[in-house]
Amino acid sequence: SQQGEEDPQALSIQEGENATMNCSYKTSINNLQWYRQNSGRGLVHLILIRSNEREKHSGRLRVTLDTSKKSSSLLITASRAADTASYFCATDDASEFVDGNEKLTFGTGTRLTIIP
Amino acid sequence: EAQVTQNPRYLITVTGKKLTVTCSQNMNHEYMSWYRQDPGLGLRQIYYSMNVEVTDKGDVPEGYKVSRKEKRNFPLILESPSPNQTSLYFCASSLFRWGQPQHFGDGTRLSIL
Numbered sequence: 037s038q039q040g041e042e043d044p045q046a047l048s049i050q051e052g053e054n055a056t057m058n059c060s061y062k063t064s065i066n067n068l069q070w071y072r073q074n075s076g077r078g079l080v081h082l083i084l085i086r087s088n089e090r091e092k093h094s095g096r097l098r099v100t101l102d103t104s105k106k107s108s109s110l111l112i113t114a115s116r117a118a119d120t121a122s123y124f125c126a127t128d129d130a131s132e133f134v135d136g137n138e139k140l141t142f143g144t145g146t147r148l149t150i151i152p
Numbered sequence: 153e154a155q156v157t158q159n160p161r162y163l164i165t166v167t168g169k170k171l172t173v174t175c176s177q178n179m180n181h182e183y184m185s186w187y188r189q190d191p192g193l194g195l196r197q198i199y200y201s202m203n204v205e206v207t208d209k210g211d212v213p214e215g216y217k218v219s220r221k222e223k224r225n226f227p228l229i230l231e232s233p234s235p236n237q238t239s240l241y242f243c244a245s246s247l248f249r250w251g252q253p254q255h256f257g258d259g260t261r262l263s264i265l
Binding site for chain 1: 156185187192193194195196197242244250251252253254255256257258259261
């Protein structure tokens with residue numbers, strides 16, 4: 037079953053603007069990851085945030101995590117044409133760790149288009 | 153260069169003809185997994201392996217087999233492919249399972265006619 041759901045499904049912005057994508061999930065998690073996928077290519081890991089962290093930065097990326105709302109956001113500042121891609125969140129289900137069923141569950145992604 | 157290599161990248165074949173998609177990683181990772189990606193469904197895990205000779209089913213294992221005889225290799229086998237297995241497949245690996253970023257291959261686009 038899908039754990040993370042990204043919102044919006046698609047987003048188009050002008051180059052230089054900031055892009056914000058959101059991820060909501062249903063169960064308690066150990067950590068949440070964000071990935072980027074360029075068209076037809078494999079996913080590339082961007083950032084991992086643990087359940088006891090609230091915010092994390094990596095270059096132009098800022099990720100927040102609100103475990104009380106079961107949501108995360110990915111902010112890309114000063115967007116560039118090269119940021120055009122699909123972005124996915126992925127969660128580790130804390131309950132599955134207890135059951136020993138290790139699995140990382142991906143959402144369906146946000147398609148980001150940067151207009152030059 | 154650290155990488156996950158899948159082969160072939162593209163394959164068109166017919167129903168019932170056994171095929172194998174290979175996956176190899178050069179990072180000495182313990183954990184490897186296979187995903188399929190379909191429009192509107194995101195990535196779904198097919199099988200995963202915690203280490204050599206240790207494999208288990210993911211969300212959508214029906215019609216697939218895997219093996220993990222060596223740490224670096226994790227082939228995906230379709231014994232009797234059917235059209236509903238037409239999809240984009242990804243192999244991924246990580247140092248171990250929990251709390252680790254996944255390294256993905258470039259994908260295999262499989263069409264079953």
